[in-house]
Amino acid sequence: MVVEDEQKLAELLGSYLEHDGFEVSVVHDGLHAVATARGVDPDVVVLDLGLPGLDGVEVCRQLRTFSDAYVVMLTARSDEVDTLIGLSVGADDYMTKPFSPRELMARVQTMFRRPRATGKPSAGPAGPNAVNALEGARRFGTLTLDPVGRDVWLDGETVALTRTEFDLLATLSEHPRMAFSRRQLIEAVWGPSWVGDEHLVDVHVGHLRRKLGDDPVEGRFVRTVRGVGYRMGAGQ
Template identity: 40%
Template sequence: MSPPSTTPLRRVLIVEDEPKLAAVVSDYLKAAAFETRIVGDGRHVVDAVKADKPDLVLLDLMLPGRDGLDVCRALRAFSDVPIVMMTAKVEEIDRLIGLELGADDYICKPFSPREVVARVKAILRRSQRSDTAAAEAQSSDAGLVINEERYTASFNDQLLDLTPVEFRLLKTLAAAPGRVFSRDQLLDNLYTDHRVVTDRTVDSHIKNLRRKLDAASPEQELIRSIYGVGYKLEL
């Protein structure tokens, strides 16, 4: 008989105020070898994430105490944990608002619990690939240092005040200096449900990231636009 696996189970925090639905999703995730915790009140989510450090958060949009969008905003103030919003509100404006606040994906109710499990696995695989690529680009001779554990980045010893999305964007570009990334490729590393995010979203984040890098190195243009293609980081 082979020895039991010592690989720790991935943890999913389920934020859902419908007990039956939360229990069903939890059962399916446990059957797929995930650990789960259920929180039914929006006011308790931040403390749960800080205490448990889950690998992913399934976040209902309509919650008692504190709505999902506000919770997402609060989580993104200190954590880059993947967030999947669960909602019956399918209007595009709600989807855009959620993604702009830092959600990684959306799943609309009613949904199949199997679909939730598949989506969770896909996002965690993508997150792991992104982390691996970024780990290879922790620092460079040109003065860029990315610290994933502390979730900080600095250039020329000057700390960059980045949002979570800007941090992921810089991390992606820094994984391959000189490589031209298309907007779609950048979106794939920023959001999972890239179909509801426009090219202008990437351009807006690039603009903000450029401004912060320029403040640390006014004489050097680090992010260059390649007309009709995308962006690259030059170090």
Template identity: 55%
Template sequence: MCRVSGTAKVLVVEDTPDISEVIELALTGARLDVLAVDDGHRALAAALDWSPDVVVLDLNIPGPDGFEVCRRLRQFSAAYVLMLTARADEVDKLVGLSVGADDYLTKPFSPRELVARVQAMLRRPRALAGTAPAEPLPATTRDVGPVRLDLDAREVTVSGRPVALTRIEYDLLVALTENTRQVRTRDQLRERVWGGSWLADDHAVDVHMSNLRRKLTAAGATGVIATVRGVGYRVSPGRPA
């Protein structure tokens, strides 16, 4: 286990020492606080004890693999997850996104691109691209049909029952509910949630939106998220489950 101090905290999970060192040097050069571990069990323990802001996670690690680590992380951590792996198969990418990863970078990688993606995760845009900043809402909750968002607590309930969402899923729902009459394009959602339209492709947006819709439907909020073909997504009051 290696620790280098900086500002925002990044947990690096990589079992190849040379690659881990490259990642650490790149991130510490960007004044980030880095903790490096080399297996899945240490990764989960470090995430629990250290509460990182971002996790750079290799898939092929000893112990629980990257998919399982990401799945378990989502049970207690809101950290962004960047999967960094030699697997270039689109199926692996989609599986990674479906278990809660926020982005996916394939080896060999550019250290500068890695840093840019981590920094984009840490950046929190305040408005959708191409729109005027929204007026502050006097209420700290938003209601769409049976769905309620508590903006202060970052919690979502359906008919009073809590629904566990990942950070990305929650941020997508917040973006959609900023104006319930407006359709949000995928580019707008990328800018709002990932910090730049280059960071995630349409597959990433669609996979996270599919996961969000599935969780809301399972909780009894059917039809709250509607797909507008060829444009993007919007919210509606839904219909009884």
């Protein structure tokens, strides 16, 4: 779904996406965007920050109440504050105008290689015991991650993560003793061709920590490695 009030740009992006084989819905204001998203259940939303009706930040905030779509925020302003505000409500990525439509297509294609949740995560009929018995699950104290089902549990209760948050946690947990640089996490989650401010990683790590109830200083689940980046904590 393309949400852009500049009609020519919206049509251009829509045509690029359709040419690459995507089914595309194009809307030009925030209120229509939320209603359309409920109807079409998009995999990816290309979302302009400056929209009439509801701005992009509020649209993204509402989307996150019912959708796990990958959200790319578009902004005409390069002000870092605007970017971080957009990311703080659940946007996965951002691009500053002007940008190459081909660069946007490359990012969308990268995201389409990620699995999408098949439904709401569940602890299963047997509750925490079933979670603990999962074959192939990764466990860090009271945190359990199922890389196959893309589910996460904390103290036996499900944790609702966006696809980007899950992919960050899955990357860290796959090699729990490894200290990942921001660049390594960018390449693993956003793709090797991604270009932009690598502090994007810090924003999403902050979201992840809040959902896990993790203190940045203690780092039970996600530890900060000074001068390097992040690694998985032991859950203690």
